[in-house]
Amino acid sequence: MLSRRNLLGGAAAVATATVSKVAMATLPEPVLQTRPDTMPPLLPPTGRPYNPVVTLNGWTLPWRMNQGVKEFHLVAEPVVREMTPGFKAHLWGYNGQSPGPTIEVVEGDRVRIFVTNRLAEHTSIHWHGQRLPNGMDGVTGLTQPGIPPGKTFVYEFVARRPGTFMYHPHADEMVQMAMGMMGFWVTHPRTKHPLIDEVDRDFCFLLGSYDIDPGSYTPKIMTMLDFNLWAWNSRIFPGIDSLNVRHNDRVRLRIGNLTMTNHPIHLHGHEFLVTGTDGGPTPKSTRQYEVTADIAVGQMRQLEFLADEEGDWAFHCHKSHHTMNAMGHNVPTMIGVDHSGVVRKITGLIPDYMVMGERGMADMAEMEMPLPDNTAPMMSGQGPFGSVEMGGMFSVVKVRKDQKPGDYSDPGWFKHPPGTVAYEFNGTLPEPARFQAEGQGSMPRQGRPGTQAEVKVRKPSGGHAGH
Numbered sequence: 001m002l003s004r005r006n007l008l009g010g011a012a013a014v015a016t017a018t019v020s021k022v023a024m025a026t027l028p029e030p031v032l033q034t035r036p037d038t039m040p041p042l043l044p045p046t047g048r049p050y051n052p053v054v055t056l057n058g059w060t061l062p063w064r065m066n067q068g069v070k071e072f073h074l075v076a077e078p079v080v081r082e083m084t085p086g087f088k089a090h091l092w093g094y095n096g097q098s099p100g101p102t103i104e105v106v107e108g109d110r111v112r113i114f115v116t117n118r119l120a121e122h123t124s125i126h127w128h129g130q131r132l133p134n135g136m137d138g139v140t141g142l143t144q145p146g147i148p149p150g151k152t153f154v155y156e157f158v159a160r161r162p163g164t165f166m167y168h169p170h171a172d173e174m175v176q177m178a179m180g181m182m183g184f185w186v187t188h189p190r191t192k193h194p195l196i197d198e199v200d201r202d203f204c205f206l207l208g209s210y211d212i213d214p215g216s217y218t219p220k221i222m223t224m225l226d227f228n229l230w231a232w233n234s235r236i237f238p239g240i241d242s243l244n245v246r247h248n249d250r251v252r253l254r255i256g257n258l259t260m261t262n263h264p265i266h267l268h269g270h271e272f273l274v275t276g277t278d279g280g281p282t283p284k285s286t287r288q289y290e291v292t293a294d295i296a297v298g299q300m301r302q303l304e305f306l307a308d309e310e311g312d313w314a315f316h317c318h319k320s321h322h323t324m325n326a327m328g329h330n331v332p333t334m335i336g337v338d339h340s341g342v343v344r345k346i347t348g349l350i351p352d353y354m355v356m357g358e359r360g361m362a363d364m365a366e367m368e369m370p371l372p373d374n375t376a377p378m379m380s381g382q383g384p385f386g387s388v389e390m391g392g393m394f395s396v397v398k399v400r401k402d403q404k405p406g407d408y409s410d411p412g413w414f415k416h417p418p419g420t421v422a423y424e425f426n427g428t429l430p431e432p433a434r435f436q437a438e439g440q441g442s443m444p445r446q447g448r449p450g451t452q453a454e455v456k457v458r459k460p461s462g463g464h465a466g467h
């Protein structure tokens with residue numbers, strides 16, 4: 001999270017020092033960032049001006065100007081990423097982090113990127129969505145040889161069109177992307193663009209997925225579908241920072257998907273327009289208001305909305321399994337099963353034995369489970385009213401009247417005006433009126449009227465039981 005200390009001691013300050021020190025060298029000194037905090041936007045110290053983005057739990061890579069060329073230095077290397085407090089993953093990334101730093105340039109900029117490989121195998125970088133000379137496209141074997149371990153390659157091209165892009169390896173892709181190698185790229189428009197609006201806050205992040213067994217540190221790279229960690233910028237809730245905005249701000253959210261499934265990203269309390277893709281800004285005639293945008297594999301979307309409702313608004317993937325963190329093993333559905341007798345027998349043998357979810361899974365969020373070291377809780381995050389019971393791809397957009405322009409710090413929980421929070425009804429409940437035609441005609445009701453609906457559940461034995 002942002003604080004004044006971060007503003008003074010962040011990546012930008014490091015960059016100022018390093019750029020002056022190596023200004024004469026042939027290779028820009030790499031800038032590293034190992035903290036998972038959301039760093040403040042990097043106001044461009046040189047080159048054409050633009051309104052910078054904020055990378056969720058990430059940062060923007062500083063550059064140096066060398067005779068009119070913007071020079072960046074990316075270092076591909078193993079990193080330790082804290083995915084949420086108490087849970088660290090051993091990933092591969094760039095410049096100390098997974099994902100790598102965001103690269104921000106301006107339409108028309110000539111860009112030179114030095115890529116140093118500190119991995120044990122070759123790599124390359126593909127600049128997803130860019131118009132560039134074919135030989136700069138970064139496809140190992142097709143447009144260049146892989147960058148061998150210990151070597152540095154140079155990519156150079158002009159950022160020809162404004163938009164929302166990303167970068168990732170095109171070498172041993174299955175492994176290197178499963179290990180977290182990816183980064184965001186934003187090309188800002190050079191002048192006022194008819195299809196690109198000015199916004200007050202511009203956030204970006206990449207969707208990623210990992211398969212890391214509870215208690216272990218390294219992703220299983222052979223997994224194709226059954227991932228157990230669903231991440232925004234290699235962070236999982238409650239490790240994902242909130243998106244803090246001022247009331248009536250125009251807000252842009254730039255999202256790219258480098259997982260192997262689609263993610264319907266859903267915002268509460270507001271409607272947004274999809275204003276752009278990695279193909280560029282969308283024509284205005286194609287825009288429609290939505291509250292969920294599906295972001296397919298390999299796609300990028302720009303969502304824009306007016307933050308005109310104060311509050312703490314949930315913002316998450318709408319696939320419920322993607323707002324959960326890893327479970328230790330496959331758990332049968334226990335809803336409706338009375339297994340108290342079984343538990344009593346087992347606890348005689350195993351004192352710590354615990355049964356999951358006979359009322360649902362919400363109990364999981366509050367139980368004090370003995371977890372192996374380095375395990376993210378399955379569903380957690382304390383809100384002002386208790387556990388939020390979420391994990392994975394979940395965060396909160398905090399809209400506040402008193403959030404200062406340019407202030408990205410967390411304002412704390414929303415203070416609801418009196419009488420605006422859902423409350424308990426304490427009167428007497430009337431008997432529900434039953435629909436008289438129920439179960440008549442061609443669909444006669446089975447059993448006695450008023451019979452409870454059946455709850456079918458799978459018992460641990462694998463059989464079925466009614467209740």
Ligand SMILES: [Cu+2]
Pocket residue numbers: 230262263264317318319322393
């Ligand atoms: Cu999802």
